[in-house]
Amino acid sequence: MHPIQLFDPASSTYTYILCDEQTREALIIDPVDTQIERDLQVLRERGLRLVLTLETHAHADHITSAGQLAELAGAQTAAPEDCGIRTAAIQIKDGQVLRFGGESLQAWHTPGHTGGSMCFVWREHVFTGDTLLINGCGRTDFQSGDPKALYHSLTEVLFKLPPTCTVWPGHDYQGRSHSTIGYEKANNARIAGKSEAQFVAIMNALNLPPPKRLAEAVPANLQSGLLRHDAPAPHQLVERAAQGYAGDVSCTLAMAWWQADEAVLIDVRTDAERAWVGFIPGAQAVAWKQWPGMASNPGFDEQILREVPPGKKALMLCRSGVRSIAAARRATELGLIAYNIIDGFEGDPDPQGQRGRLGGWQFNGLPWRQN
Template sequence: MIFKQLFEPVSSTYTYLLGCEDTGQAILVDPVLPTWRRDLEAVAALGLRLVYTLDSHIHADHITSALTLKREAGSQIAHPAIDGLPCVDRPIEEGRPLVLGSLRIDPIFTPGHTDGHHAYRIGDRVLTGDALLIDACGRTDFQSGDPASLYQSVAGKLFALPEETLVYPAHDYEGRWVSSIAQEKTRNPRLGGGRSLESFVELMNGLDLAYPKFIDYALPGNRECGVCPPGVPDHLEQYCERIAESRQG
């Protein structure tokens, strides 16, 4: 398997490039609109062909580049079936792996951050989206989020994976790249250390977080698989335009 982790600094989003060495097929997980050219360049540099884009959920903090990549590279759009987006080519659900040659991606239904959220297991690693972050977790106060559901998704499903499973989140704001199930079970301040459901729900309900600054544009844009809607204010245009310089790994 070819595996590359790419970083978009405006929304602190990780995009994952996965490739099959046998067939040359590639998939981008959680691609971000401003960096679509960079991502296609990364695919080409590895001698791969982009077959799919795949999002973990309908994002509120950035716009997916799925539709742009479909137009530019001919890739198909894969997305959780539960969201019912009409622009999706390949609906995804738990129990139905997405296979590209020797590459197998197993969706794991992990609601709580949103009601349609999925994580994706690939062998010895899991892409946890916004459900489980390094030393944190996604918020639960919008998009039908629910702390009790998130607790069951993480404690009941993700923490049930082998402890050596590598955890690759959709975001990190502290320059961290990877964790493990063992580490998050042990030291995650929100969900680790055997925290109870009741304690987690109380914690999440008391966070009093600020309203997401791009959500009113991201949600309608992502329901169309990646359209930057009209009327985006000048100070938020960086979420739609290509970033001049973008760190990547």
């Protein structure tokens, strides 16, 4: 059984899919936002169910699709705990074992390229991110990069793996796909046979230009690729009668209405998202769609009319505030007074207020639970 290796030519990034052939559960390592359709297609074609997305580090050259995959495929997001990716549901610790079906891989903290970088060891394979590249290694000149730490991670951690272990890098800029620990230990131009001082001197003399997308990629990746610039003001209500529903409300205003018992909170996400990402106790689950690409939930009309008593407002909540608009329109057609909660679970109703990490997403002041 081999990993599925996929390539993004724009950033020369490798993405990997691993699966348990019996249960068909899969995980994806370092997915790229612009390749999400391809990746979903690969999963569909092979009949795989994506349960986890993993990052080797917070990338500086491309944006991850992890957050979108959490919504579209019901996967749980995981990222190294020292990378500062606070939106990841699982903050991976050194040595942590991550399971998919009957398979598992182990995460090893390998600082150097970035302070939080990790490699993932699965059977006779290691996914090295940018810690070890083929005949190279990740640069160490930003994001808490440190050539001494990288020297240690390479010589004391990765090179302790068996020489036959296959190396699957995070990038290759010359069309090579994989290598082995034995080959890199003996031949890697930057590290093979070098002392720590020699390696540090090589790294400090690289003088590489910064990645072209550095300024946009890092902040986006610190939020699993779902950075938003349009946070609504607290207590904001925008009337939308002309657009077929009562209006858009900020999270704070929605919560005030809900707590005052003026409104029913309707979670229109899929069952998969609720199971993986988490849910708000007391919110009613009425999925708008059960799967991306699927027609609307055929039971939606009946369920929503059952959940919203006469005289109460219906507050539609989804991940990002797109499906909730469609659901608010339909509920309005059915005679309800329906509102869309702006930006859904990604909303930031009070930028000055307390924001907690809640099951991977942020939602101010809400009682939140994960399965």
